[in-house]
Amino acid sequence: MIRLLGVDLPRKKKIYVALTSIYGVGYSTAFKILEQSGIDSETKVEALNPDEVNALRFTLENGEYKLEGDLKRLINMNVKRLIDISSYRGRRHIKGLPTRGQRTRTNCRTCRNVRVYTMNKKVKK
Numbered sequence: 001m002i003r004l005l006g007v008d009l010p011r012k013k014k015i016y017v018a019l020t021s022i023y024g025v026g027y028s029t030a031f032k033i034l035e036q037s038g039i040d041s042e043t044k045v046e047a048l049n050p051d052e053v054n055a056l057r058f059t060l061e062n063g064e065y066k067l068e069g070d071l072k073r074l075i076n077m078n079v080k081r082l083i084d085i086s087s088y089r090g091r092r093h094i095k096g097l098p099t100r101g102q103r104t105r106t107n108c109r110t111c112r113n114v115r116v117y118t119m120n121k122k123v124k125k
Helices: 015-021 027-037 050-062 068-084 088-095
Strands: none
Touching: 015 027, 027 050, 068 088
16 A cells, blocks of 8 residues: 555556545646656556655655645635635635625525425325
């Protein structure tokens, strides 16, 4: 089992798909990382040798990418800054409402924590 940045990569998947299980890595970033590491993207995770794993680990840790904990910390700091300056988006974050202009009259039930109840069915005697 290969563990990179505190994440266990799935063994049976191809390496470019397995890298997307790391927070902050999508398909395009995965292909860039593999190109920098010199690893074929069609290789399965279980077929990687230790040299390729070390090259991949070096690229992830020393690259220009913000991943996992650093990225989560950056996002939380940005949201905290919006809240501290009391901007419109910050107030929407506090209330748990959409921050990017979506309508709230009919949609966004999950962010408003509105539960939709069905009517009770009456049982005939």
